[in-house]
Amino acid sequence: MTASTTSPATRRSRLGNRPERLALLFVLPALALVVVFRVVPLVWGLGYSFTNYDGINPPSFIGIDNYLRLTQDPTFIDSLVNMLILIATLPIWIALPLVLAILIHQGVPGGKLFRAVYFFPAVLSSVIIGAIFNMILRYDGSLNAMLKAFGFSAIDWLGNSNTALFSLIAVQLWSTFGMGVLIFLAGLSTVPSDMLEAAKLDGAKLLQTWWYVVIPSLRPIIEFAAVVTTIGMLTSMFGLIYVLTAGGPGTATTLPEYLIWLEQGKLNSPGYASAISMVLFLLMGGLAAIQIRIMSRNANL
Amino acid sequence: MRKSIVNMLRAGTILAAALAGAAGLAHAEDTTLTVWDFKSGDPALADYFNAVKSDFESAHPGVTIQYVMQPHDQYYTLLGTALAAKQGPDVVMVHGGSQAKERTDALVKLDEAVAPIKNDVAGWAEFTGKDGGLYAVPLSIQGFVVYYNKDLYTKAGLDPENPPKSWAELSAAADALKKAGVTPFALGNKEGFGADFFLSSVAANGLTADQAAAWEKGELKWSSPEIKAIVQAWVDTAKNGWYPEGANSTAMFMDEYETFERGENANVVGLISDVAHWKEFGGFLGDDKVGAFIMPPLGTASGALKMPFAGGIGYGVTKFSPHQDLAIEFVTSVASAPHMQTFFETAGAIPSNTKVDTSKVASPSAKLVLGWLGDGPAIVAHNSLPSAVEEEWHRQSQLLLTGETTVDEAVAKLDAAQAQANKK
Numbered sequence: 001m002t003a004s005t006t007s008p009a010t011r012r013s014r015l016g017n018r019p020e021r022l023a024l025l026f027v028l029p030a031l032a033l034v035v036v037f038r039v040v041p042l043v044w045g046l047g048y049s050f051t052n053y054d055g056i057n058p059p060s061f062i063g064i065d066n067y068l069r070l071t072q073d074p075t076f077i078d079s080l081v082n083m084l085i086l087i088a089t090l091p092i093w094i095a096l097p098l099v100l101a102i103l104i105h106q107g108v109p110g111g112k113l114f115r116a117v118y119f120f121p122a123v124l125s126s127v128i129i130g131a132i133f134n135m136i137l138r139y140d141g142s143l144n145a146m147l148k149a150f151g152f153s154a155i156d157w158l159g160n161s162n163t164a165l166f167s168l169i170a171v172q173l174w175s176t177f178g179m180g181v182l183i184f185l186a187g188l189s190t191v192p193s194d195m196l197e198a199a200k201l202d203g204a205k206l207l208q209t210w211w212y213v214v215i216p217s218l219r220p221i222i223e224f225a226a227v228v229t230t231i232g233m234l235t236s237m238f239g240l241i242y243v244l245t246a247g248g249p250g251t252a253t254t255l256p257e258y259l260i261w262l263e264q265g266k267l268n269s270p271g272y273a274s275a276i277s278m279v280l281f282l283l284m285g286g287l288a289a290i291q292i293r294i295m296s297r298n299a300n301l
Numbered sequence: 302m303r304k305s306i307v308n309m310l311r312a313g314t315i316l317a318a319a320l321a322g323a324a325g326l327a328h329a330e331d332t333t334l335t336v337w338d339f340k341s342g343d344p345a346l347a348d349y350f351n352a353v354k355s356d357f358e359s360a361h362p363g364v365t366i367q368y369v370m371q372p373h374d375q376y377y378t379l380l381g382t383a384l385a386a387k388q389g390p391d392v393v394m395v396h397g398g399s400q401a402k403e404r405t406d407a408l409v410k411l412d413e414a415v416a417p418i419k420n421d422v423a424g425w426a427e428f429t430g431k432d433g434g435l436y437a438v439p440l441s442i443q444g445f446v447v448y449y450n451k452d453l454y455t456k457a458g459l460d461p462e463n464p465p466k467s468w469a470e471l472s473a474a475a476d477a478l479k480k481a482g483v484t485p486f487a488l489g490n491k492e493g494f495g496a497d498f499f500l501s502s503v504a505a506n507g508l509t510a511d512q513a514a515a516w517e518k519g520e521l522k523w524s525s526p527e528i529k530a531i532v533q534a535w536v537d538t539a540k541n542g543w544y545p546e547g548a549n550s551t552a553m554f555m556d557e558y559e560t561f562e563r564g565e566n567a568n569v570v571g572l573i574s575d576v577a578h579w580k581e582f583g584g585f586l587g588d589d590k591v592g593a594f595i596m597p598p599l600g601t602a603s604g605a606l607k608m609p610f611a612g613g614i615g616y617g618v619t620k621f622s623p624h625q626d627l628a629i630e631f632v633t634s635v636a637s638a639p640h641m642q643t644f645f646e647t648a649g650a651i652p653s654n655t656k657v658d659t660s661k662v663a664s665p666s667a668k669l670v671l672g673w674l675g676d677g678p679a680i681v682a683h684n685s686l687p688s689a690v691e692e693e694w695h696r697q698s699q700l701l702l703t704g705e706t707t708v709d710e711a712v713a714k715l716d717a718a719q720a721q722a723n724k725k
Binding site: 140250262268269 | 492697700
């Protein structure tokens with residue numbers, strides 16, 4: 001009855017005009033892929049997180065038991081603490097490529113070469129990077145050989161809880177900061193040259209120009225890089241952990257993503273692993289929401 | 302007209318029958334048994350795997366055996382995915398102990414099928430489910446012995462033909478080796494395997510039969526005096542300089558064993574299967590330079606020491622295999638005496654089949670190992686750990702080495718992990 005009273009004009013506005021309907025048609029395949037490969041597994045994962053699924057026998061519903069277990073699981077809590085330590089190093093992840101990008105932008109000799117060299121590790125697989133740094137950081141590796149040659153004591157970089165996580169962070173930073181340099185270089189190319197010129201005429205020194213002109217101009221880029229880097233930190237460390245430390249010593253380098261793999265594959269607990277995945281998903285979702293908010297705010301600037 | 306229709310129908314029936322026959326033939330020709338393992342790409346085992354494949358294919362025309370070697374360190378993740386999806390391999394290789402026992406629900410019960418070979422093959426206990434059924438055919442026997450470098454013993458003033466027989470003698474030998482500038486033991490504990498091997502080799506002759514049975518059932522606590530003493534010994538031996546620095550960042554396979562093969566340390570807890578064993582070490586150091594002894598228990602041993610050993614790796618059949626009968630035939634063929642003979646002679650692995658002729662082996666340490674097999678097994682303590690408890694032991698063992706936890710704290714956490722596992 002309602003439908004019959006809707007005017008043709010209203011129907012048209014609801015469905016859009018012909019080009020819009022066509023556009024929707026073209027988007028559908030991509031949308032279907034997202035639904036099939038992202039949304040459906042997510043819903044399955046959510047479902048499994050409320051079960052005792054062992055990957056073999058049919059799952060039984062156990063309510064929020066997996067989530068309650070998480071609150072008392074020292075390994076999971078340690079993995080969250082490690083994650084917070086990792087996130088706390090974010091300023092270094094931003095400042096290092098930013099400073100290098102500014103130096104390249106200002107035309108230091110060999111800037112183009114440095115740009116290529118900095119970016120090079122980004123094309124290497126994390127497993128290859130892990131294998132290389134295993135040779136460097138292991139107890140009888142080249143870094144300790146160098147330390148000993150200069151009269152220092154060797155350090156078990158990967159086998160000591162005080163150094164293992166920071167060693168991993170340093171390796172990950174080394175392998176990814178080149179991308180940050182490129183992002184900041186792109187951002188720097190948008191800084192109006194007349195502002196730099198004006199600062200120079202006003203007698204601003206180099207650091208003052210950076211602090212008062214360049215960095216404020218790059219604020220949207222820095223915010224974007226911060227959010228993207230944080231999400232990358234939480235989802236791309238697995239390869240290095242797997243190759244370099246296997247999550248140890250103890251739980252020193254266990255991050256939630258590694259724990260998910262461990263529980264799912266090695267400990268036959270896909271149900272519990274799903275609960276950890278959901279928590280990580282919510283954390284990532286929170287960060288993504290922040291990212292969207294920042295980007296939409298910047299779009300309004 | 303009617304006749305022609307009948308003829309046409311007849312011709313059609315013949316054609317359909319021919320096509321169906323051809324399809325059936327094609328189906329038979331296309332039958333492929335997919336076998337997942339983590340060994341078939343090993344050159345040392347190539348003769349064995351090739352012989353099993355070619356013999357089975359010859360006896361079953363139209364059947365192809367397709368070995369798919371998965372990376373060892375990712376094997377159970379991949380297998381878990383295949384089992385959850387209920388597709389992939391028809392036959393799977395599994396380690397004996399918890400890795401097999403925790404997957405029996407996905408495997409076919411083999412009791413009837415293996416009855417003809419049961420008495421010829423050893424190691425079944427490690428592939429027995431909670432219901433008492435057999436779920437995989439043992440391929441190898443896995444045991445833990447201490448291999449030692451006779452030259453380094455001589456260098457330290459020790460008698461290379463008279464290795465330690467008690468904990469006191471072992472401690473004295475370690476002191477002598479350190480004095481001579483030799484690290485007593487190789488150790489890699491990056492994945493926690495070093496701690497597993499230590500636990501099993503020390504516990505083997507240190508538990509009474511009742512304690513060993515209780516341990517296997519998960520009823521003997523880590524905080525019990527017997528087990529806690531072993532954990533304490535793990536710490537003490539590290540503090541006493543038995544191991545090289547950096548054990549927590551050294552992988553057991555193969556970094557730990559390579560240091561032994563290079564002659565950097567005097568002893569190593571090794572295996573008797575196809576890797577880290579007498580044949581491999583003899584290849585590097587010389588058969589006559591490699592000795593072997595059974596790790597003595599803490600305190601005083603009662604009676605002759607027994608080697609800890611049990612079923613090593615085995616083959617099971619997945620419940621979702623569309624070719625179950627064929628797959629069962631295959632897994633019963635892998636442990637036949639002629640195949641196992643090849644397994645032993647080419648790879649040096651101690652085979653599960655007791656009919657294999659091992660009399661021609663020349664290596665002195667292999668002769669010792671084969672002799673200890675005849676004495677019967679001692680418990681392999683880490684084999685009966687649920688995987689979650691074993692993982693916690695890996696973690697705690699590393700923290701004990703760095704001094705970040707105490708023995709009391711570690712055993713308390715392990716007790717908690719054991720209690721959690723017992724709830725399942």
